Amino acid sequence: MRVTIKDVAQAANVSVSTVSRVLSNKENFFASKTADHVRKVAADLGYQRNAYAADLASHQSDVLAVVISATKSNFADEIIAGIHDVATKNGNSVMILYAGENNPTLQDKAIKTVIERDVMGVLIVALELGDESLSSLKTSGIPHIFLSTAAKENLGPFIASDDHAIGYEATKYLIEHGHHKIGLVGMDEQSFVGTQRMTGYREAMAEYGLAVNEDWLVPGYFTFEDGETAMAHFGKQPEVTAIIANSDLTAIGVIDQARDYGLEVPAQLSVMSIDGTKLTRIFRPTITSVTQDFFQIGRAGCAALLNDDNEPIQSKFLPIKIVERNSTRQL
Amino acid sequence: MRVTIKDVAQAANVSVSTVSRVLSNKENFFASKTADHVRKVAADLGYQRNAYAADLASHQSDVLAVVISATKSNFADEIIAGIHDVATKNGNSVMILYAGENNPTLQDKAIKTVIERDVMGVLIVALELGDESLSSLKTSGIPHIFLSTAAKENLGPFIASDDHAIGYEATKYLIEHGHHKIGLVGMDEQSFVGTQRMTGYREAMAEYGLAVNEDWLVPGYFTFEDGETAMAHFGKQPEVTAIIANSDLTAIGVIDQARDYGLEVPAQLSVMSIDGTKLTRIFRPTITSVTQDFFQIGRAGCAALLNDDNEPIQSKFLPIKIVERNSTRQL
DNA sequence: AACAATAACACAAACGTTTGCGTATACTTG
DNA sequence: CAAGTATACGCAAACGTTTGTGTTATTGTT
Structure with a gap:
């Protein structure tokens, strides 16, 4: 049997309501002397409050x-x-x-x-x-x-974060660094996040008058493996000069697969990730990212x-x- | 006001106890016909059980x-x-x-x-x-x-996992691959895990008649940074030919720092990690590890x-x- | 046909709190 | 000093369940 508020009340010679109020610090309801006494008795008895009962009674x-x-x-x-x-x-x-x-x-x-x-x-x-x-x-x-x-x-x-902006800003960054053929990897076309990012990408491309080859858009999710298979899709001599990956892990998948193809990142292929978690700092090369403040x-x-x-x-x-x-x- | 078991009882024209027993599937306490009825009424009313009250009453x-x-x-x-x-x-x-x-x-x-x-x-x-x-x-x-x-x-x-065995096996593996000077990085000397692993390391070394230079033991925790600073401690021309790191992240820290020193892993330095999480597979080089089945x-x-x-x-x-x-x- | 046994359900206490209200006591104030 | 007002505390209801113990019908047994 656990010791309850009732036991404390009895031992301290006060009512349960007083014990309750003392223990939950309802100000202006008791003398500080009583409070000290109650608290001491509670501690001595090893009282532990029952959160269920409290929540039930107080409705919060x-x-x-x-x-x-x-x-x-x-x-x-x-x-x-x-x-x-x-x-x-x-x-x-x-x-x-x-x-x-x-x-x-x-x-x-x-x-x-x-x-x-x-x-x-x-x-x-x-x-x-x-x-x-x-x-x-x-x-x-x-x-x-x-x-x-x-x-x-x-x-x-x-x-x-504004996923549209994420897609747009990433694309714009790469365009302004001279890239015109940009892959987009791991976007889930069924999800809001994915479509928003894709729209942002298309908008930036359009804004700079760049055509989008649908073959550059490789759907997927956020996994490492999605990056690998997407890069496999691009092959050993990718048409794109830069890739935006849907997550840090996906970017790593892309880079690993590119390396397996003998492609140097960033010398022969630029890769940019979305998220900017610690992974982008410990992986080599460190990964340029659209960083969210999680x-x-x-x-x-x-x-x-x-x-x-x-x-x-x-x-x-x-x-x-x-x-x-x-x-x-x-x- | 949430709908309670009482409301359901009233609407279904049965007692609260019956509702309770039906809804928590206490067999042999009710007719299946009543049960169906009660369940339907509960669903119609949008009844949601109050877990606090239930836990309080049942003491579990x-x-x-x-x-x-x-x-x-x-x-x-x-x-x-x-x-x-x-x-x-x-x-x-x-x-x-x-x-x-x-x-x-x-x-x-x-x-x-x-x-x-x-x-x-x-x-x-x-x-x-x-x-x-x-x-x-x-x-x-x-x-x-x-x-x-x-x-x-x-x-x-x-x-x-048996941390003593982890330290022992990792060391043994490296010794049997020709390494005699082996660093141990990131062990926390205050913790049981750390000391166990260190003991395992020492035992393996002793078993093969290898001396341990205390300088090879660089304490720390499990972080990436611990790996970096430990490798900085070993310097550009490390005496050790292999390093055991206390975690995958720590191993990555070691490898990154080694690379910054122009050291090739594993050509010039072997690095082994403890844990074997996915990191060891996505990082390049992939990392040999003592793998635990978490x-x-x-x-x-x-x-x-x-x-x-x-x-x-x-x-x-x-x-x-x-x-x-x-x-x-x-x- | 009488009785026991069982099935199906209802009653009400209990779980350990919180809290509105009531009531002494002590302290102000005019 | 009476009347009013804080202050400090107790009483008891309430929260929404579970569950032991009644209490009826219903069925089975001889």
């Missing part, structure tokens, strides 16, 4: 849920770190739930869990939620926000959720920047 | 907690995937809590959370728990297990916790293997 939980894809990408850590950074300062607990990879069953289960636990908010990270899951989440009324993810307007509030995305998302003025949460884009490293060169 | 939760360091290492993902694999099949929820990096405050908070929530078990991943946290966990009586972590005997049950560690740990024959949990080592890649050569 202090836990934030992060629903995340069992992502092959590697920026989730940074987002989570950002979330923890502000959650911790605010005294909230964070629970993380994996929702698999395009796995509606697991998604439903994760969403069901957050609803059953009536968490105070949920952050959906790098995940396009299925319609089913999304609508249960919406009807539950639990505040939620999408982080770094497909942000079709009707989805709900999001904090992310830590800030996490921070901003958490802050938005915690911000309790009851205005609806504002969606926003966080700035991206291009970081020049050694995988690209001026033509 | 179905959530498994994973306490993890905000790890700079990168194998945690695989362990978590393994945990999820068996937890999901078993119908358990998993919540992940970050406990920072050697941060007693965060550790305490994480442990406090799992105790307050009275989870059914906790998996401590790659984390040496402070005495304070450990003893609260122990007195709480919550089943727990350490995964891939410092496993001093008195800590409690663990599932991990996914299985996760699976085994979770299974051990869930296994409810009430014998105490058995500690065990999972096998390691050496995977030869391109960062080492025969001398």
